Amino acid sequence: MSTVIDVAKEANVAPMTVSRVVNSPEKVKPETREKVFAAMKKLHYKPNTAAKNLVTKRTGVIDIYIPAAIDLSNPFTMHFIAGISKTLSERMYSFLILRDMKAQHPCDGYIATGLLRDETLEFAHYALNDEKPLVIFGHAQIDDVDCIDVDNVQGSYMAVKRLIEAGHKHIAMVNVAEDKDYPIDRLNGYKKALLEAGLPFREDLVKYSVNSPSGGEYAALELFSGDNSLSAVFCATDTIAIGLIRQLERMGKKVPLNISVVGFDGLGHHLLSTPRITTVQQPIYEIGRMLATALLERIEGRTQRIEKLVPPVLLEEESVAERK
Structure with a gap:
């Protein structure tokens, strides 16, 4: 079984750098991070996430709130979950899809979409009272809640x-x-x-x-x-x-x-x-990745609030004709 030292040798970095990539990848230069990830993949190295979570007092689980009224099989939801999953898996996090806003279980933070306007503040109070960070796909002026939305x-x-x-x-x-x-x-x-x-x-x-x-x-x-x-x-x-x-x-x-x-x-x-x-x-897949990244940064201690609008793109197909 491969060790941190094996990965460090393969990537030509110090063992401490491998540890940083596993625990706080945002603190490592992207090119170094990619070298370490490649070495981990080549050597089939799997970090001991249970031990890491025990030390940090984290669960390693993120809750994704998608209201019951939104079909999980529609393209929006599938792109959304796929983007979040990609980023979380890179950081050795798992996730649970939450359909009931009031369901409670241990987690490290929340990503929410599909909130009604009067539900946004309610969910924010719920998350922050639980001392867990929340990022929203949408926009809202709430302290300590990050918002990323399509323009x-x-x-x-x-x-x-x-x-x-x-x-x-x-x-x-x-x-x-x-x-x-x-x-x-x-x-x-x-x-x-x-x-x-x-x-x-x-x-x-x-x-x-x-x-x-x-x-x-x-x-x-x-x-x-x-x-x-x-x-x-x-x-x-x-x-x-x-x-x-x-x-x-x-x-x-x-x-x-x-x-x-x-x-x-x-x-x-x-x-x-x-x-x-x-x-x-x-770009729902990309926004899913951005939301997951923002939440993980919050978990790691970022305090500055993020509010971002992502530009959409016009796709030309066959349903518009010139009017003479």
Whole structure:
């Protein structure tokens, strides 16, 4: 069985450096860290995490809170967990997916997503009262709570601007009917693009639905039963866009020939539609890694608060046509 000394010789570093890589990798230069990880992998060296946790009085477990209403099999959740898992596994941490906010068991910290607006402060109090750090996928002004989010305002602005640049002047929006920050942010981005282009914002052109294909189908019926001047729709999620396009086809309206559609998420759903949906991609896997890194830094003693917005990317597909 390989030892710390074996790894140190293989990586051409001091044994103390190997120990630092195992216990506090953020304190080691990236190039040195990679050399040590490569040596550990080559020699099949596995740190004694139980002994480490006994010394540091840590459990080696992170709780990931994902509300029961969010399907664990959807692309968002899978990308989110995969990113977190990648970073935690590199640091020899395990994780537990928490579906009940009030469930209690030993852990070293929390990562939370999908919180309703009134739940964010409640969860923060719960975590901080337990003297455990918390990082949130979202944004909130709470002391000692790190927040990392997609720039939803910029993303929806990009989506609507794409439609405007294609010549569309009558653009509706289908938003998510949830009391969370991201639907508000995506509505604000929609408004921002209209205002910049000198187009009026109309409340009657904003519909709210559940985040599902059936919600998109219902929104299509609401939007296109009366106002025939509409030529484009921005959907706050790709899931809604899939249902909207499906219903438009049933109503004899072709996408993008008659109606252009842009979605939001870019996690694979947009490729399952016919036509494939032009969308705004949020880098959920990368954000999962960032959240895990931020939490581990908190556990290691960082005190400075992090609040970060990650820029999304517009993915051009087949659901937008130029308006003549």
